[in-house]
Amino acid sequence: MFNKLTRLLLVLCLAAALPFPSLIAAASGDQVSNVTANYSSAGNVTVSGSSEGEQVVIQIWDANKSLVAFDSASVEAGKFSKSVNTGVLTAGRSYDVKVSDAEGGAYANEEFTVPSSSGNIGGGLITLPDTDTDTGTEPTPGTNGTLVVQAEAGSEGRATAVISSEQVSKLAEAVQGSSRTAAIQLQLPSGANSIAVTLPKAAFQQLAAGGLTVTSGIGSITLDAQSMNAIAAAEGTDIILTIGKADTSGLNAGAPAVIGSRPAVDITITAGSSEITSFGKGRVTISIPYTLGASEDRSAIVVYYIGENGRHQIVTQASLNAAGNAVNAVTTHLSTYAVGYNPVSFSDTAGHWSEDSIAYLAARSVIAGNGTSQFSPNAGVTRAEFAKMLAGIAGADVSGYRSSSFTDVKTGDWYLPYVEWAKANAIVDGIGDGRFAPTSPITREQLSTMLLKFAKHTGYELPMSGQQAPFADQAKISSWSTEAVTALQASGLLTGKPGNIFDPQGGATRAEAAKVLASLVEQMVK
Template identity: 35%
Template sequence: MYKHTWKWTICLLILSLLIPSAAFINAQGSEPELEVKSVQAGLGQSAAVEIVINRPKGLKTFEFTLHYDRDALEIADRDVAQGADVKGWMFEHKVNASGGTVRIAAVHVDGFNSNTPAAIAQLTFKAKKSGVKPFKVTDLKGFVELNTPADMTSKAGTFTVQGVLWTVKVSVDNKATQEVVIDDGHVKRTTIRVDAPNTSRSVRLELEQETMQKIASSGKRLAILTPIGSLEIDSLDLKQLGNSRAEIQIEIANGSKQKPARTIVITADGKEIESFYGKLKLSIPYERANAETNQGIVAYRTTGGQRSIISQSAMLDGQVLIAATEAGTYEIGYNAKTFTDAANHWSQPNIEFAAARNLFLGVGNERFAPDQSVTRGMFVTVLGRLLGIEGTATVNAFQDVDADAYYAPYIAYANEHGIVNGVGAGKFAPDRQITREEMAIMITRFMDYAKIESSSTNESRPFKDQEAISVWAASSVRQLQSAGILSGKPGDLFDPQGYVTRAEATKVVRMVLEASLL
């Protein structure tokens, strides 16, 4: 069912009002050209087809129908993505799988302001039949003003499907192996999707050395999707396995408190690999109990009967997502924390989320002090806990950081890895309250170090006090504002030298943590 019928209707209504019976005229002196790029993929794999408009200056509306070979290619509405250069446009699309067409329409009051080629859409097709499959564009229309149509042209490429399947051996519940097609069509990841009964207890993949080398050399992540849980291995970890014959197993384990648990076993040439340089991301299906809250649901790693909480874990969209650097057994748990002075506070869910993962602690007597300011030492400690850094003594580069202070090892680690700098003269000022702009630059450096990607979900607009933001923090503020991690205060102000409260810090930390899992 098409979910945005009203938007689609508006787009078509606007376009129909714009379309006169007269022939199109050239309003710009150079014709806008719709171009469908050519791609190729192996049989059973997917590839993203880029659609751009060349010389688009002045164009305010466009619509067209893309025809594809429905017997050879497969696409659904979810596989159509809005292009980066039309993010602020009213953009609608509709896939007709039975007819082999994709209809796209877009409208913007200002339109394109330059002739730089504009990325307007990305369509991900799965290849089902080998051969060269041409695209075709029909019903192409565009306007630069209400009664001024653009004389648009089109250039459609091809989808070349290579006839050799790239497969991996998979066994479910230790039964006979089956060949599963590897999908290498996505820009950032290689995917292996295992179809198995929901009652399955284990899935094992066997990847020959040549296959591992091919996956590792692509620089992409490897995503293994199964009904009992999914695993994503980043490119850094894949390089550890790239010259080996690898086996990867996801298995249902027995949780200590009747909660779901999964064991991940990864071997290279028969030798089990426990620790990795990069990040493993595990997702476990979970149905939350009525008495549970999302913020209290966490994950533990169990070793030798001992459980340790995984700070980078969260319940999102019916899955518990976990980010770790080790294989082993991971169990879902419930670690709800509440505070009397946080009840009905605007940041209550964030406070309980951070406390459940032991990122923030209370101040005693079941209180959190949500409106109390955060010190520089405390904030760096939270970032260290988020990374899973052990709070053990270490040599510190700052003369005002006492070796016995709770924040000493976290400041030393953060300084060593470029997350924080001092305030000058060999000092860090750990007990001074942290400002909003200081927090911004620490967060962006932390995300760079932890390889956390921040997608631009919001338009970055200058704050009214933009000039008050220090030069060294301005780009960090823009990045976090665009990612939706930092927002302003009433009156469209950022208040860069204002102090960060504990409640505000929990919100920012939660958003960074959830970004690390996606």
């Protein structure tokens, strides 16, 4: 029994970790047959079948040959049945369920497609053919390079895992020559409330190019290249990353109302005896598992950063993900983060085409009304107001900006610190002759230019996913704004007016500004 279990664990590890799996089909082994797979809206696949052995290994792969999930099941009286958690699969996409014996020999596998009519939570009974062997080529592991590790249980719910240098090298090989993000998936023992994973510091050098994602059932973290380099520069030989459930009972006044019983995580990275809390210009994405409540508005789901004094501060770059099963937040430092709910509404936005975008930014304190419970969505937005919105999304501390670079931005003007912050970060240049024109309505091409410069300031690269055909009035776009308009249009953030008109010198409304800004934030934290 010990040898059988050992082989089973070896199969699981190799299937998930190697750049080219060693679970190669063989003519020998315990027969596997009568396999069925039933996907439910809860994100689980119930896999059942027959086997002559004592254990089977279950793998689920997508069409890109990425390992979606794997598990094992015991065989009793020749039968097995296991509910495997996959998260939400995509409608219309094909997936491969592979069930092998514990030695990685015989297996049954067949492609199935999630019905298009099922949205992203579709299902249906999929029957795989009876087969005990398959001499075809095994799927390669995830295109992102995924290492799956079973954590060991510890005292008081503190699980641990250790990643070896050899495992890191194999992970690096899987993503070598690309900018793909390497991934470590931590499987937690029952009852775990924290996981501490130890990695060699060299891992952060080997995997720096594409960054690293570490996932667990408690929470996840993604480190970009600059963050990886910051960790690699720390002292010591080993890095310990800890993800744990956080206690929010000691928060200051007001926090219980917005956080309530929603989850919170505490994430730390230590090198030797020193804790690494910031990463220079690096960006870190925190992901907290969460499902939207029955009466909750997804626009109002936010994330709060909890300081050492228990004070909660909103993280502006945070959103419930498209699958609706986690909240992602982009930050530059580590601490405790909690999911919160902060609905904000205005009396004049109900039913407006930009209602959701306005609610989204208002919940994050990026925009506010005019003091009378109204937002005035169709009113124009000024250049100074837009600079303030960008500073809000960046979570910028503007308290240090007290003097002006522009002749028409005076000491005492409410917008001085926001305009100066934008100037200092190469987001604005002014309109010439030393002027900024803070109270002038911002034009659509000016808004586009500031937005592209803001994206560059944050280190975010706009995707090339949208229409790139020129606007009908493309020739009217000023030369200094052509790059920005083209980039924003290609990213899907910018659309024209009826007739494919951009109207570059036309003014942008508050609703239009809210729409493009909310879309940008959601792209950044996707």
